[in-house]
Amino acid sequence: MSKKQRTAILISGRGSNMRSLVEAARVPGYPAEIALVVSNRPHAAGIAWAVEQGLPAVIIDHKEYASRADFERALQSALDSHQIELVALAGFMRLMTPEFVGCWHDRMINIHPSLLPSFKGLHTHEQAIAAGVKIAGCTVHFVRAEMDAGPIIAQAAIPVLEGDTAETLAARILEVEHRVYPAALRLVAAGQARCEGEKVVISSEINETNPLYSPAV
Numbered sequence: 001m002s003k004k005q006r007t008a009i010l011i012s013g014r015g016s017n018m019r020s021l022v023e024a025a026r027v028p029g030y031p032a033e034i035a036l037v038v039s040n041r042p043h044a045a046g047i048a049w050a051v052e053q054g055l056p057a058v059i060i061d062h063k064e065y066a067s068r069a070d071f072e073r074a075l076q077s078a079l080d081s082h083q084i085e086l087v088a089l090a091g092f093m094r095l096m097t098p099e100f101v102g103c104w105h106d107r108m109i110n111i112h113p114s115l116l117p118s119f120k121g122l123h124t125h126e127q128a129i130a131a132g133v134k135i136a137g138c139t140v141h142f143v144r145a146e147m148d149a150g151p152i153i154a155q156a157a158i159p160v161l162e163g164d165t166a167e168t169l170a171a172r173i174l175e176v177e178h179r180v181y182p183a184a185l186r187l188v189a190a191g192q193a194r195c196e197g198e199k200v201v202i203s204s205e206i207n208e209t210n211p212l213y214s215p216a217v
C-alpha cells in the first residue's frame, strides 16, 4: 500500500465527525492517518476527546490573533510542523481567506449537512424544513474560497419525514454524515477522487443504483 496521507482535522465544537474519521483511520489499510487535530475554540468538546485519545492536538484560539491572516499563519505553521498533506474540516466555524484556501487547493475537504448546492450557510436544516423538500442529506466537497462550495466528492440522502423538525432532521442527517465522511476521505487519500475542472471524478467502483423515493412509492 502507498504511504498513508497525513491528515489534519479542524474542529470548533463537539467533534462527532472528527470521531468518525479517527475511528475509520484506525482500521488497517485505511489510506489516511490522523496526524493532527486543531480546534480554534479552547473549550470545544472534540478537542478534549482528541487529547484523551492521545492524538496530537492543538488549540489555536482565533481570538488571540489580531487578524484572520495572523490566525491562518499560526494554523499553517502547525500544519507544516506536523507535515500535513490533507485537511478535513469537521464543524470548523471560521471562514478562511482565499489565500489560505488556495494553499490547500484540492487538499482540503469539508462536510456540510445539506445536499449542496441547496441550503448553504447556517441554519441548514431550518432552511430544508422551510423549503419543504422531501429528500435531505449531506455533502463532502473540496473547499473553495466561496462558502459551502467546491467540487462534490460524495453525498448521502435521507427522506424528510412528516413532522420532522430541524432537530430531528439534523440527528438523522448526522448519522449518514458519520458514514459518508470517512468514505469520502478514503477516496481522496487513496487518490480515487480527483478534481477535473470543478468536478470530481471517482475512479473506484460504484455499485449503488437504487433510487430513493420520498414519500415511498
Ligand code: GRF
Binding pocket: 011, 013, 014, 015, 016, 017, 018, 046, 090, 091, 092, 111, 112, 113, 138, 174, 177
Ligand atoms: C455537522 O453537521 C457538519 O456537517 C457541519 O457541522 C456539524 C459539526 O458537527 N459542518 P460535529 O462537530 O462533527 O459533531
